[in-house]
Amino acid sequence: MLGAIEAGGTKFVLAVSDDEFNILERQSIPTTTPEQTFEKVFEFFDQYDVSAIGIGSFGPIDVNIKSETYGYITSTPKTAWENTDFIGVMKERYSVPMGWTTDVNAAALGELTYGAAKGKESCLYLTVGTGVGGGAVIKGEPLEGFGHPEMGHILVRKHPEDHFEGHCPYHGDCLEGLAAGPAVEKRYGKKAQELTNNEQVWEIEAHYLAQALMSYTLTLSPEKIILGGGVMKQAQLFPLIRDKFIRLMNDYVQTPDMEEYIVSPQLKDDAGITGCLILAQRAL
């Protein structure tokens, strides 16, 4: 039996599955303090005899196996979780192998194995929600180096009609600062989901996302780009982004066909937890 935790900033999803990743039991708990949350995690996993646990966590987290704080959630804006030794706490309770990466790397791994990027060796998963977060799998492995990607914070060029200064506390008008859900809300004084019929909103949003996808494509060359998160529920964004992406790239690189290249998640809300189960198996 495999165990998995998709540790999000709002909720944790806990699951156990058989060796083919069929989910046998699943529970969702709110992310409160580490103490309360881990108590619920223990209650859940104490019921089962898992041989490994895979964890995909909100971050920033330390993924560097050589580091002293490997397995920690480090400098997160959710201050109660700052410097939390996630893997340490889990290992103390369960002495089984554990997989550890970001929530978005886990989602990319899930989509690569069973979803939109099935049969591929690489894909990028970008969530556009409360923040903008990206993960990737390259040659079958979650993308990590000295740390993990934070690609939601790359710099983009301002849209000429956009006078919003951006809301990223670190960079102001980085991608997340200009294109995350709360940026849309601050720019227009309304939630993104209430602006469906305002064309300028999606024109500006696509302007930023297309630039970012160009940058990721030229840097990583992923076989698929999967766009998830609340803001991407606005399906009209997909053709706008594809169109702008093509114009920006100007045929410089022969990418896969657009309809196949820039797509929605296929596993929907299960991408992350599925990726975590795969991580668990790989940790064995």
Next chain:
Amino acid sequence: MLGAIEAGGTKFVLAVSDDEFNILERQSIPTTTPEQTFEKVFEFFDQYDVSAIGIGSFGPIDVNIKSETYGYITSTPKTAWENTDFIGVMKERYSVPMGWTTDVNAAALGELTYGAAKGKESCLYLTVGTGVGGGAVIKGEPLEGFGHPEMGHILVRKHPEDHFEGHCPYHGDCLEGLAAGPAVEKRYGKKAQELTNNEQVWEIEAHYLAQALMSYTLTLSPEKIILGGGVMKQAQLFPLIRDKFIRLMNDYVQTPDMEEYIVSPQLKDDAGITGCLILAQRAL
């Protein structure tokens, strides 16, 4: 005995080494037509009995093993080389395993194994010369997906004092269009090497390179960034780039120490050919 070809747009470097990558013989030939060039390549390798050949080539090239044109130089501006079946031509003459990637991926692999990134599992190698080209090794493997990185063409924000429109035939003012050697030359009417004492030149150059390095760092998280190529001979660029990089990142990500993170190649002109020899051995 291992064979290697560093196939550059100006010259090819050919080499053979023992199994520890000690170069036994090396020759440099000009890149003319494929016919003439391959004749010289054959003359060289016909003298030896190599068990594998590693090739790092200028591009764009097809690195997708599933593609029908795997091993080709594809749509290069060097028109004589367009659609050249590099690996096909080589395999017809020598039936040994062959490794194949970009010249910059090979340089990254060389630096990772014996140079500035020795002991690491990832690094980025960026050359700033006639063009801007980037390669990387991630978890020990050359970075490839649907194709190979073309990270020299990402978009950057214009420097407020820069009125040069950029010279990239595809994108105008992408990184290469604004920061490659010929861009400096067009902007000032003098070659970059003649502008050593003009502070504005390097201020603008560092402005673009620091932005690009921020984007690569946030996307790839490499353990080292190695900057080579003719323009980087201007050593005063390094502190300028590091300084701007720090200001742009604004402590968002805990990168390695700057002096250790953004560095010169250690293998100098041998990075590429060394990487090609390693590719040869890996092909065995």
